[in-house]
Structure formats: structure tokens, C-alpha cells
Amino acid sequence: MSEIRLIEIKEEILTDNKEEADKLRKKLKDRGIFLLNLMSSPGAGKTSLILRTIEQLKTKFRIGVLEADIDSTVDAEQIAAAGIPAVQIRTGGFCHLDASMVMKGLDALDLSVLDLVIIENVGNLVCPAEFDTGAVKNAMILSVPEGDDKPLKYPLMFNICDVLLVNKIDYLGLSDFRMKTLHERVRILNPRITIIETSCKTGAGIDMWSAWLAEEIKKIENEGNINDE
């Protein structure tokens, strides 16, 4: 029997995905496209939020949507009915999207006529937090009926997002959800996160969200213009 050796590896797991994601980010930046990764648990209101966002921003930006679903096309059909190009990525049982899946999905959209692409990630607060999709910004929705304890259960998701939408605030009166406690818990994990309270049903907060998104898209456009000069 030969001798046992200790061989140094010193590599990050998921490096491959990170490299793919960086490549995709660069490619989209060069083409002036803003990619937003939207995450939440199932039923928190991702599709409703996307429909609201389209309503608000379709005159300002040319929008496309990538819909990830384990095995259905229901969401993509709703988006397409709003007159927006939508591509359904069936993950075939996979619980998250990674950068190469997003790249494949984007190939099916005509990127030359788009300014903003929204990824509706798989409904799940665990796995999508681990995989960089190549998006410029990560957004998540937490809906009031899910409870204010979710940052305690899914801290990574709250840590990696740039913006949190607390949706279904029209339910606040019916629940014991503590908004202040939620804000405090989220800020411990991520002091720089933007928190916006919304209701896709009543439309509350949607103008603030749309303004945030429009501002972020403009920032990237301006960066591109500076680089061009």
C-alpha cells in the first residue's frame, strides 16, 4: 500500500458557476441590458409583481422575462398575455437556476430589442441564494402571510439580495406579522438592503419599486456611457 499524502486543493466550490455568471454579466453590460434576478418562496407574488412592473415600466424600457419553473408554463403564458416576450425554462426538477441555464434561456430572447430582462427564479428561498445567475441585481419578495421569522430560517437569501419587497401588505391587519421586527432582522444580515413594502393587489408601493428599478437601470446605462467616451 502506498503512502497517504495530503494534497492541497484550495479551490472554491461553485467556481465554475461564478465564472459563467461573471462572463454573462460582462456580455449583458456590453449590450446595455439590465438583468434582474427575482426570487421568493412559491406563492409570494413573483408573477404578480412582474405584471405590475411591466404595467409601470413598459413605456420606459423594453422588457423581457425568463420564467423558471420546475415543470409548468403557466407563468410564461400570463406574461406573454401582457404582450411581453417571455421564455419558459423548465428546470426539470432542479430547485434553482444557474448561470448556464440563464444563458441558454437568454438565447431564446431577441436581446437586440430589450433593455431589461427579469428572471423569475424557481420559488424557493434556499437553493437560488447559492447560485449566481449573472444578474446585475438580486431582488426578493417576502409576503406577509409567510411570517416575520423568515430571515432566521433563510439568512443567506436575505444577505445576498439588493432589495427586499415585503408583499401582500393588505394582509397585515389579518396577521401578527411584525414589520419593525422584520426590518431589524433583515438589517442585521444585510445593512445595505433596500426594503420596499408593497401590495400587488392594491398597487401600494409599486411606484416606489418601479422608481428603484428604473434608477438602477439608469445607473448601469450611465456607467456604459462613461465607458464609451
Add this chain to the structure above:
Amino acid sequence: MHELTVMQSILTIVLKHAAMHNVKKVHAINLLVGKLSDLEAEWMQRYFDYLSAGTVVAGARLNIEWVPAVLSCEVCQTRVEINKVNLDGIICPACAKNKFQLVSGKEYHIKNMEAE
């Protein structure tokens, strides 16, 4: 269930290093994993065994060193270890402020392997 993807990534990296060093058998792989990850050691090993069957890595033990989730105070840089089920009322023990930066807990790193 993203264990499978993570384990596949570990296996690919380990196989690459095994080939580089003419390894005949890998006995153990030493990993650093942040406590904020939702991976469970038992499932990691089970998925890993499933994926590594028939390779030089088959049967290798995954030794996981869990890295604590640590915050650093943005004002005075004092470090505070947190437990993810208790995030309420955390303030800096030195200056009593509550603005922090997460400095560890998200690790996903392969340190080395024991092989022959």
C-alpha cells in the same frame, strides 16, 4: 436539493486534482463550509457517495469544518458571532451600535484531500 449540484462541483474539482497528482485512491476530502449554508453533512456524504461511485474518489470521507457566521461592527470593527435562529436585539458589545457587515459564514471551500 442543491446538494447534488454542490457535490458534483466538489467531485469535478477533486477529480481534476487527483489526475494532476496521479492519485490511485482518495480517502478523505477536507472542506470549509459556512454555517449560513443549508447543507447537511449526512446528505452531503450520501449524494457524494452516489456521484463518486466508480471513480478514484469512491468511498472518500467528507470532513466538514463548519465556519461560524460572524458579523463585524461597521463602527468599531468588533466581531460578533451570530446564530441564525437568534437575530433579535443584536448590538455591538463594544459600542452598542447595530450596523454590521457579514465577514464569515458563507464559505464553500475545498482545503485539501488525503490520498494515495
